[in-house]
Amino acid sequence: MNRMSYLDKQIEHYLQETKQTGGLRHLDTIYSSSGKWLSAPTAVGVRLNLSGNDYLGIADRPDLREQFSALYPQYHAPSGSTSSRLLLGNFEEAIQLEQEIASALQHESALLFNSGYHLNTAILPSLSTIKGIKIYADRMIHASMIDGIRLSKLPFVRFRHNDLNHLTQLLEADRELYPLPIVMVESLYSMDGDQADLKALVRLKQTYPNLIIYCDEAHAIGTHGAHGYGLAEELEVLPSIDILVGTFGKALNSMGAYVATSAMLRDYLINRARPLIFSTMLPPASVAWSRYIFQTLPTLTSERAHLRATSQALRSALQEMDYATPGVAHIVPIIRGDNDSCCALATVLSEGGFEVRPIRYPTVAQGTARIRLSLTASIRIEDLLPMLDILAHQR
Numbered sequence: 001m002n003r004m005s006y007l008d009k010q011i012e013h014y015l016q017e018t019k020q021t022g023g024l025r026h027l028d029t030i031y032s033s034s035g036k037w038l039s040a041p042t043a044v045g046v047r048l049n050l051s052g053n054d055y056l057g058i059a060d061r062p063d064l065r066e067q068f069s070a071l072y073p074q075y076h077a078p079s080g081s082t083s084s085r086l087l088l089g090n091f092e093e094a095i096q097l098e099q100e101i102a103s104a105l106q107h108e109s110a111l112l113f114n115s116g117y118h119l120n121t122a123i124l125p126s127l128s129t130i131k132g133i134k135i136y137a138d139r140m141i142h143a144s145m146i147d148g149i150r151l152s153k154l155p156f157v158r159f160r161h162n163d164l165n166h167l168t169q170l171l172e173a174d175r176e177l178y179p180l181p182i183v184m185v186e187s188l189y190s191m192d193g194d195q196a197d198l199k200a201l202v203r204l205k206q207t208y209p210n211l212i213i214y215c216d217e218a219h220a221i222g223t224h225g226a227h228g229y230g231l232a233e234e235l236e237v238l239p240s241i242d243i244l245v246g247t248f249g250k251a252l253n254s255m256g257a258y259v260a261t262s263a264m265l266r267d268y269l270i271n272r273a274r275p276l277i278f279s280t281m282l283p284p285a286s287v288a289w290s291r292y293i294f295q296t297l298p299t300l301t302s303e304r305a306h307l308r309a310t311s312q313a314l315r316s317a318l319q320e321m322d323y324a325t326p327g328v329a330h331i332v333p334i335i336r337g338d339n340d341s342c343c344a345l346a347t348v349l350s351e352g353g354f355e356v357r358p359i360r361y362p363t364v365a366q367g368t369a370r371i372r373l374s375l376t377a378s379i380r381i382e383d384l385l386p387m388l389d390i391l392a393h394q395r
């Protein structure tokens with residue numbers, strides 16, 4: 001038998017089946033910017049970008065780009081690092097950024113990774129030979145954290161989303177068997193725009209002194225806290241989050257990720273974390289840009305205040321029209337119900353000039369298909385008024 005055609009047959013079957021359930025993914029239109037206004041070569045006019053993660057509006061800030069170029073003329077052409085960090089891919093900019101992150105986030109040390117995905121699939125597998133661990137994962141954590149758990153083969157259980165009573169029951173039941181619980185949460189969840197009760201989590205350490213808190217701030221770094229150091233800063237628990245993780249890919253408009261943690265765990269990860277050891281380090285120009293934006297974060301207070309104000313205004317306007325919008329932050333979901341009516345609403349909004357994406361079952365629970373609006377600091381409430389008009393007629 002022809003092996004290739006046997007493979008093709010199975011792949012085709014998968015693709016057809018996925019298409020029938022409406023879940024087929026594809027690479028989308030190419031836009032000429034990642035900023036507030038999107039224009040595609042194939043379409044007329046522009047669309048307001050309500051689907052990006054550039055929460056601080058940095059894509060629309062030529063001033064920051066110019067300032068960076070003036071400060072770092074050597075990084076105009078972003079050449080590669082050519083090697084793993086453990087070989088020749090280590091450089092001053094990376095070490096300095098790690099020290100600045102550690103000090104800002106009130107930890108002994110920090111370690112960079114090539115992306116949040118690399119990081120979340122690196123940490124737990126590195127801990128796979130440590131005795132006594134069990135993972136307790138919030139049901140809504142990101143796929144990269146789930147993949148890290150799976151790769152580690154450590155025992156794990158999921159607790160109901162943001163339900164610390166459920167978590168406590170599970171911890172209590174395992175107390176004798178697993179003396180080293182690791183609780184995995186995100187600070188701000190991207191489906192509901194709701195937050196973890198980090199203060200209450202930290203209080204659990206009084207009952208479970210070995211408890212390790214692993215918190216991913218992917219959607220809150222830059223946007224939360226007085227200096228933009230995340231929800232852990234806002235809630236004043238920075239040093240109590242043992243494994244504090246964030247990405248440069250979203251609000252910081254760069255690439256790469258960090259973990260802020262103990263000096264000992266950093267040393268350990270340098271020895272054990274395979275995505276760090278066996279992958280080429282980020283380009284120096286990219287790390288320099290991350291560092292520049294990280295240093296700029298404390299000054300972006302008006303951007304954060306503006307983002308918060310627009311988010312609140314949008315939520316109130318939607319609630320006045322009886323749309324269900326859970327959550328509190330700059331990620332504003334509009335719950336629509338079934339998949340079909342959610343897709344229909346997305347089409348109407350797209351045609352009206354708004355780049356929105358339907359999020360459907362099974363990505364979210366049945367009957368809670370939604371449009372997920374993510375705001376940035378460069379979006380004004382006036383930009384959203386035509387969308388609210390459309391929505392008023394879709395109720």
Ligand SMILES: *Cc1c(COP(=O)(O)O)cnc(C)c1O
Pocket residue numbers: 114115116117118120142144186190216218219247248249256257
């Ligand atoms: C986006 C995201 C990641 C992945 O980060 P990248 O740097 O894009 O790989 C990890 N965790 C969470 C919670 C995310 O939202």
